[in-house]
Amino acid sequence: MAKSQNAAMITKAQLVKMLEEASDKGATKALCRIGLHDEDAVHDVKELRNLLDGWRDTRKNVRATIVKGVTIVVLSFIAMASWSEFKDKL
Numbered sequence: 001m002a003k004s005q006n007a008a009m010i011t012k013a014q015l016v017k018m019l020e021e022a023s024d025k026g027a028t029k030a031l032c033r034i035g036l037h038d039e040d041a042v043h044d045v046k047e048l049r050n051l052l053d054g055w056r057d058t059r060k061n062v063r064a065t066i067v068k069g070v071t072i073v074v075l076s077f078i079a080m081a082s083w084s085e086f087k088d089k090l
Contacts, residue, residue, distance in 0.1 A: 031037050
């Protein structure tokens with residue numbers, strides 16, 4: 001097979017540079033689309049992370065509170081059942 005005379009040859013370094021430039025341009029474009037292109041973007045991301053951490057803590061606390069409440073109800077029911085069973089024998 002004969003190689004084409006018009007085939008473009010690039011070095012590995014040129015390819016890496018082209019890929020880095022393309023990825024930088026794509027990342028910049030994506031950040032612009034979601035509104036994180038300005039100097040306040042760092043603060044916005046930190047605030048979002050703080051909100052997400054707060055949400056996770058709240059969910060964890062709500063679950064713990066529900067488990068505690070159910071446990072108290074079950075133990076109260078057991079205590080009332082025991083009391084009604086043994087109150088005449090005491």
